[in-house]
Amino acid sequence: METLARKLIARAAGQPSVAVGDVVVCKVDLAMIHDSGGPRRVKPMLERLGRHVWDRDRVVVVTDHYVPADTQETRAIQELTRQWVVDEDISNFYDQQGICHVVLPERGHLSPGMFCVGGDSHSPTGGAFGAYMFGIGATEMGGVLATGEIWLRVPETILIQWDNHLGPYVTAKDMMLAVCGEIGMGGGRYQAIQYAGAAVRDLSMQERMTMSNMAAELGAQAGLIAPDEVTESYVTAAGGSMSDDWTDFRIEAADRQEDHLRFDAAALSPQIAAPHSPANAANAGEFSHTAFDVAYIGACTGAKYVDLAAAATVLKGRHIASGITLKVAPASRQDQDRAAREGIMSVLEDAGAQFLANSCGICAGYGEDRLADDQICLSSTARNFKGRMGAPGSQVYLASPYTVAASAVAGEMLDPRDMMEG
């Protein structure tokens, strides 16, 4: 049976079909790089090779990691990035417009059928659009930028099917934490994961992005979702174009029967993952009354428009508890503007939120808001490895924006349904 991953890879490799385990060379439709792993790393490689980027229109550059640049070192990185973009004549440059994985699709760069690479480990996010997208290191990116090609071992597809429908206050983030808890961080085996089932089709495009994003936490290469009308309307509204044959990519299959995993969305509760791994996930109720200091709504995973809206649903007419700091770093300028127009930003502000830049911020352990040694954070981000968001002694719990917001109001962790449904 054909899988979506093999269909996308075969197309990029210019072959009628490919088999699992084949090593093929693919043509890259789009390469995305950011300020941290991008120009400052690839520039010397391209110089050594005596090459410029293979196709200026297929390269997208985003500054998001060292934003705002408030040290000499980071200012120099941003300067180098801006100059490189000019030297390479790249027009797809988004300077401080938000986090790369969110900016890329919102500006219409992704559509079903594409084969893309990103210089960041959460690049599987692009799979939500029915594109094959994965993360690569700086050396490989140097090779891609010089040639427009990359080698790949054709992966198996693990099909994660979510049957039935999610209940209120249960989100894509909870689905992913539950899968992390179930199959562990190595469960993706660097294969392609595909999400399917009624509960996935119910999701908005940005919620689907959360699922694909966290394929990285499962150790998968890609996190695919077959395109449908939800994909079509998002891509068209973002100014992108759907290829004529996009419906050919509506494939949902695993390579092996044992790699078809099924979950029940209706039975899913909000999840919290304890430090220091997303695999430490369990029902939020099991963490009731756990104390924390910082509530963080941030990152490509957890501060998109849908995430801000979810937090506002909880925070409307409520205020965060004393002793809790709520920090919100909207994932992109566009998402923040939309949230502002819809009154979401003022709900958050009235509830006591402090706003940070539209960048990776604390998620990358960057900036003065990074966690201190004794701080415990409940965060809507994807990763809670030791020391990632600040000092080695800091502790991070992961949850959905609903759970983070409700816990901030309660002053301790809880299942958001306990607050919202009394």
Next chain:
Amino acid sequence: MARLWRFDETIDTDVLAPGKYMKAPLSELATHCLEAVRPEFAGGVKTGDVMLGAPNMGVGSSREQAAEVLKHLGISAVIAPSFAGIFYRNAINLGLPVFTLSDELHAHAGLVDGAEVAFDFDEASLTLASSGELLELEPLPDFLRDMILDGGLIPHLEKRFQADAEAGQ
């Protein structure tokens, strides 16, 4: 003959290239390679030695230095039943030979830590000094073999571009 360094615990990128020393130059970072699990490794390893890892070798972050330090220390091959995907890609792109072997072979009584072995890249094999037994690893596709032989992706491309130029393209 080379020494076999066998590890039975999962080796992650942070153990190979500890985050604490990531800003240091590669030569300094390399002196801390694997110190959390085998403090004598970085000082004792000799050029040509072979590393045998546990399944999911190199799991963790995408940092290239995890493979780079092993190459820097002179490891001639990293062998494991399975590799974490990004580590595997990084190793090949940096010209560090990586080979998988079957679970049966991984359990072979001769593959103990400290064993004397001869590694043959072209044949994808290990020979045990003690018994003379030849152990076959899983061969690499030609495409990846060539890239490793050239010293990694960037030197490989350099060679390719040079050949293109000489062919008058």
